[in-house]
Amino acid sequence: MTAPAIQAFVERLAAVEAGPVCNNFFNRSVPANELRRRNLEIYLQEMLDRRPRVLLVGEAPGFRGMRITGVPFTNRTIIEGPVNRFGLFGPGKGYVLPPDAAGIAAEPTATVLWQVLEEVDFVPLLWSAFPWHPHQPGKPLSNRTPKPSETKLGTSFWQELAEIFGISSIVAVGNVAQHSLQRSGLAAPKIRHPAHGGRSGFKRGLEELLEGRLQD
Numbered sequence: 001m002t003a004p005a006i007q008a009f010v011e012r013l014a015a016v017e018a019g020p021v022c023n024n025f026f027n028r029s030v031p032a033n034e035l036r037r038r039n040l041e042i043y044l045q046e047m048l049d050r051r052p053r054v055l056l057v058g059e060a061p062g063f064r065g066m067r068i069t070g071v072p073f074t075n076r077t078i079i080e081g082p083v084n085r086f087g088l089f090g091p092g093k094g095y096v097l098p099p100d101a102a103g104i105a106a107e108p109t110a111t112v113l114w115q116v117l118e119e120v121d122f123v124p125l126l127w128s129a130f131p132w133h134p135h136q137p138g139k140p141l142s143n144r145t146p147k148p149s150e151t152k153l154g155t156s157f158w159q160e161l162a163e164i165f166g167i168s169s170i171v172a173v174g175n176v177a178q179h180s181l182q183r184s185g186l187a188a189p190k191i192r193h194p195a196h197g198g199r200s201g202f203k204r205g206l207e208e209l210l211e212g213r214l215q216d
Contacts, residue, residue, distance in 0.1 A: 018132040032098035036070025043071045054124040055167045059176040065107030067133040072126040075106035086123045109195040129180035151180035
């Protein structure tokens, strides 16, 4: 059974008017978004059961990743299984991909991120500074860096997740996330984003985090 706090969180996320060049893929105007809302609830409940102490905040969902699945830093391949070494995702959990996932290539950054998490044996809670999909005008199947005014809209959501989960440490993944966290008044440490050749830097940042050497 999903915790009431998680259900309320997802409903609030779905109600946001994200703007004309953004896609709130949780809202109730599209029937298939119900599957994404449910996928996110399942993920958050699975994570709540694992009691993570660290929240990694990334930039924004990509059109081949969370935009399709509803789950941060995932793609269709991760959701469809098999279950990973942390016992997350895969068949039998209730995750269902919406019809528009068909033919969408797997977002590579998500694959890299989970590979590295398994290598360092660490499973934090994952989220985004702007948890909706920003895209180029007139091009819904594209990605765009969210503006500061947009990431500000997402601030209360990562703050609420940190409260629900009793998070003790929040870490920015990349510059956009760090700047967003700083604008909210939080001096969070930053690690390299795994996209665009950032795999080794991301892994090194996680290792420093786990060794207690990551600085604000």
